Amino acid sequence: MTQWHRCTGEVITLTLHVQPGAKRSEICGLHGEALKLKLAAPPIEGRANEALLKYIAGLFDVPTRQVELKQGAQSRHKVVAIIGSCVDPDSLLK
Numbered sequence: 023m024t025q026w027h028r029c030t031g032e033v034i035t036l037t038l039h040v041q042p043g044a045k046r047s048e049i050c051g052l053h054g055e056a057l058k059l060k061l062a063a064p065p066i067e068g069r070a071n072e073a074l075l076k077y078i079a080g081l082f083d084v085p086t087r088q089v090e091l092k093q094g095a096q097s098r099h100k101v102v103a104i105i106g107s108c109v110d111p112d113s114l115l116k
Contacts, residue, residue: 026057027111034082034104034111041098042070047077049114056099057114071095074102081114082107 028035039053044060051058063073071091079086082104094100 026052026055029111032106034107035092036078036102036104036111038074038094038100038102039098040070040074040100047073049081051115057111068095071100074100078102078104082109 037056039056042065063070088105092101
């Protein structure tokens with residue numbers, strides 16, 4: 023079992039490997055100890071981070087304000103926290 027996500031109370035923490043500038047946003051599977059995502063947004067002026075938070079909010083069925091970028095604002099390797107979602111992170115890989 024890989025540790026790309028952690029659930030603590032009502033907070034889900036994800037470790038992500040993000041590839042901005044793709045044709046469309048999608049989940050690509052696992053990349054080492056991280057979930058790999060392709061993002062349609064360009065890595066300019068925080069647009070990719072903004073798009074990432076919206077995309078994650080959609081996947082986990084929560085408002086964007088309940089998704090927070092914890093680490094990696096300038097990096098492909100990011101840590102994101104989601105509050106109050108009932109979605110099982112493992113279901114994203116199916």
